[in-house]
Amino acid sequence: MARKTKEDAERTYHALLDAAAELFIRQGVSRTTLSDIAHEAGLTRGAVYWHFRNKDSVIEALWARNARRLQEAFEQLETHARAADPVPAFRQAIHALIRRVVEEPELGQITRIVMHVVEFTDEQNALQRFLNDRRDILHDHMRAAFEILGQRGVLRNDLSPSLLAEGLLAYIYGLVHSDFSPGEPVIDLARNGRALIDLYLDSIFSGPGACVC
Amino acid sequence: MARKTKEDAERTYHALLDAAAELFIRQGVSRTTLSDIAHEAGLTRGAVYWHFRNKDSVIEALWARNARRLQEAFEQLETHARAADPVPAFRQAIHALIRRVVEEPELGQITRIVMHVVEFTDEQNALQRFLNDRRDILHDHMRAAFEILGQRGVLRNDLSPSLLAEGLLAYIYGLVHSDFSPGEPVIDLARNGRALIDLYLDSIFSGPGACVC
DNA sequence: TGATACATACATACATGAATGTATGTAAAG
DNA sequence: CTTTACATACATTCATGTATGTATGTATCA
Structure with a gap:
């Protein structure tokens, strides 16, 4: 896809965090794959790996934000x-x-x-x-x-x-x-x-x- | 290996549960593989699958015993x-x-x-x-x-x-x-x-x- | 102001390892 | 001789990390 504006990118960042939080609660951290998170947000794993290093880093970001x-x-x-x-x-x-x-x-x-x-x-x-x-x-x-x-x-x-x-x-x-x-x-x-x-x-x-x- | 007597089998059953409990606490349930449990008890996965259906069944047995x-x-x-x-x-x-x-x-x-x-x-x-x-x-x-x-x-x-x-x-x-x-x-x-x-x-x-x- | 160059924000493809479940082998107990 | 109590071997799935592709935003310069 195409590159987004800075505000768009920040929106996907939060969308990924929201998706991750919901999935973690619904099916657990260990059962939630990065692919799950991406799809829940309507994206692919590429987006996840762009914004975060791995699953742990998603949780750390969730803490920092929430x-x-x-x-x-x-x-x-x-x-x-x-x-x-x-x-x-x-x-x-x-x-x-x-x-x-x-x-x-x-x-x-x-x-x-x-x-x-x-x-x-x-x-x-x-x-x-x-x-x-x-x-x-x-x-x-x-x-x-x-x-x-x-x-x-x-x-x-x-x-x-x-x-x-x-x-x-x-x-x-x-x-x-x-x-x-x-x-x-x-x-x-x-x-x-x-x-x-x-x-x-x-x-x-x-x-x-x-x-x- | 050879088949053991009934008391021996029960001893391996408890050895597996002990190994599982220690590993679960040390490194978590999701990070602990059935192979880990077997090796910690000096056995192989064959023993684990003989006594338990899967990892969850190990935890259930642990509760029942402990x-x-x-x-x-x-x-x-x-x-x-x-x-x-x-x-x-x-x-x-x-x-x-x-x-x-x-x-x-x-x-x-x-x-x-x-x-x-x-x-x-x-x-x-x-x-x-x-x-x-x-x-x-x-x-x-x-x-x-x-x-x-x-x-x-x-x-x-x-x-x-x-x-x-x-x-x-x-x-x-x-x-x-x-x-x-x-x-x-x-x-x-x-x-x-x-x-x-x-x-x-x-x-x-x-x-x-x-x-x- | 328009062309160019680079960075950004992803998507896609690939290679790898690792855990699982099952199937089979086997030696001794009963 | 059959069943038990495992060990071993195999096939499959699956998540991860990385590498690469790509289209667009954005800054630079003329």
């Missing part, structure tokens, strides 16, 4: 922990973070892919290292926010802030994983996410009015 | 929920369940495989249906236990027992997933699991002495 707003949400956690009234501010930030993952399709796509269809093994390849590094960055932001909360004295002090942070991250991971698992959802995070998260948050905040029980 | 004690642990939850003093009994049962997953190598293996190296997609194949069915059975036991706890009035009643059950399952899933994720562990479940789980349990039990805050 997970921006997730990174922003995690970065803002520290700001909210420094707010005048940190407990409700941080609580709000966590609720907003989960709402974003559940409601924004781009975020949902990359989250489902990373959670369900990428294999994490002991012998880590380049893609796994890439994704682990990104996850570590998010975790660092959460831990930093909890350190601030701890210094401001709003956390229970029988457990370390970093442990409380990792506990919350694990809980969020499990909830989102459950919400995104294929088949009929057992947890409707859009409806019950706030209450379930508050179960945890209520139990880690100390001080007046922190616990509802 | 996850027995996990199923037993979930089945006993309802018994503990019916105990004379249900709150500490159930709490103990959950702690024991997590300890089993973390400490028993067989359980840890199949858990890591199902969590990290099996792709769960929208278009479910036979293996995914098999694993989803087993997971549903475990979840049903947890929900049944929570229904009992709810009827006995020890749960907070602003949230349904089944929602509290799914929340706990998600939390456990996230904690175990974090503990088993490759690389340096961020949460040492063997050490901190009890305290982290109590964060959740304390917030769902109502009545005298249920909450520590």
Whole structure:
């Protein structure tokens, strides 16, 4: 075919990423071939190899494009922990973070892919290292926010802030994983996410009015 | 080679499963070939195809062999929920369940495989249906236990027992997933699991002495 | 302003390796 | 003597990477 204008090329780049995301979720990463991706986008493998080096590079590009707003949400956690009234501010930030993952399709796509269809093994390849590094960055932001909360004295002090942070991250991971698992959802995070998260948050905040029980 | 006695054959069956589990964790399911499994066990693909139909059937057999004690642990939850003093009994049962997953190598293996190296997609194949069915059975036991706890009035009643059950399952899933994720562990479940789980349990039990805050 | 040269954005064709499933061989157990 | 428990050999499929073809956009220069 003929060469396209720069804007056309960028459109095919995004079309390929969209096709890849849909196929990864539908039939898995390992079962999705680069030819599948090209055909889903109405193109051929030539287009894929022009824009990406291989399948892993497609996933990395998907993260870079789709997970921006997730990174922003995690970065803002520290700001909210420094707010005048940190407990409700941080609580709000966590609720907003989960709402974003559940409601924004781009975020949902990359989250489902990373959670369900990428294999994490002991012998880590380049893609796994890439994704682990990104996850570590998010975790660092959460831990930093909890350190601030701890210094401001709003956390229970029988457990370390970093442990409380990792506990919350694990809980969020499990909830989102459950919400995104294929088949009929057992947890409707859009409806019950706030209450379930508050179960945890209520139990880690100390001080007046922190616990509802 | 020569034919073996029945006990020998059963030993190779388990040797193949052990080899498969180790390789799946080390390099992932999709990157592990049946030839890899055979060679890791000092055999050839002929042995694998004699004992199993294909790779999926190996994973199913791994679940059947390794996850027995996990199923037993979930089945006993309802018994503990019916105990004379249900709150500490159930709490103990959950702690024991997590300890089993973390400490028993067989359980840890199949858990890591199902969590990290099996792709769960929208278009479910036979293996995914098999694993989803087993997971549903475990979840049903947890929900049944929570229904009992709810009827006995020890749960907070602003949230349904089944929602509290799914929340706990998600939390456990996230904690175990974090503990088993490759690389340096961020949460040492063997050490901190009890305290982290109590964060959740304390917030769902109502009545005298249920909450520590 | 129009012709030319080069780079871009793919499509097509090819070579290769690798994993799978099956078919067959075989030696010992029962 | 038959079946078991594998090993070996074979055929096929299939995804990947690369090499090449090609038509057009775009910059350059006269």
